Amino acid sequence: MASIKAALYYHLTNAATVTALVASRVYPMGNVPTSAALPYVSFTAITTGHEHHQTGPSALANPIIQIDAWAATDLSAWNVADAIRQSMDSTRGSFGDPADSATVRGLILQDERDEYISPSNSSEAGVFRRSMDFTIWHTESIP
């Protein structure tokens, strides 16, 4: 069973509508190369809940994953974000690499927001970011 992180990475790097805009420039948060060309996508787990019952874990987790579309223009950031939304919102079932997928019970886009990051000096350009928060209910291995 693939981790949800691996499944998400596979999905984002294989969804045709997304790769048409960012190619393979999809990075887990913290792994974005300083030389990464725009637009690109980064993602990170904001929080991850795990379900339990009285005698143990229920093999169900529900992380909130933040996916950021970074671009040189506001419109480009929106376009990337919209491609991601349309590729995965309301997914249920196998997710990610068919050879090693995760099982998703519910995947919902909860929220979106924009940010403009001003350049730190006059030699740089500002960057537009559109952030999306997805809740992803998925099965997980248990002890």
Place this chain on the structure above:
Amino acid sequence: MASPLVDVATGITVVFTTSSFTAEIRDIGGPTLTRGSIDTSHQGTTNALTSAPVDLYDPGEMTMSIHFNPDKTPPVTTAAETVTITWPSGATWAFTGFCTDYGPTGPFNDKMTADLTIKVGDEITITPAT
């Protein structure tokens, strides 16, 4: 070892002896034991009303919140059966009970649960932890 004076609700099990109904249990409520009272006040009573307990207590009901599995048949058609609650310390409460209510809930984009009500049909046998 005897049960601690305060404990945490993890590890509670409920066994249905006849129907063998099982579920992932989240919360348990009850059984709520109640006892009625008789007003023993009379014309000569002074200062405060007086009361006396009735002889029998009502063992009440227990409720369970469980993870809903639509494949499982709830024990709503089975006869009364022995139900044993084992508390985290190992103490047990055993009684004859039967399911009176069962209903699933499916809030949008949240896990599905079900609520189960068991009517306690006789005295509860309490066995302390050892």
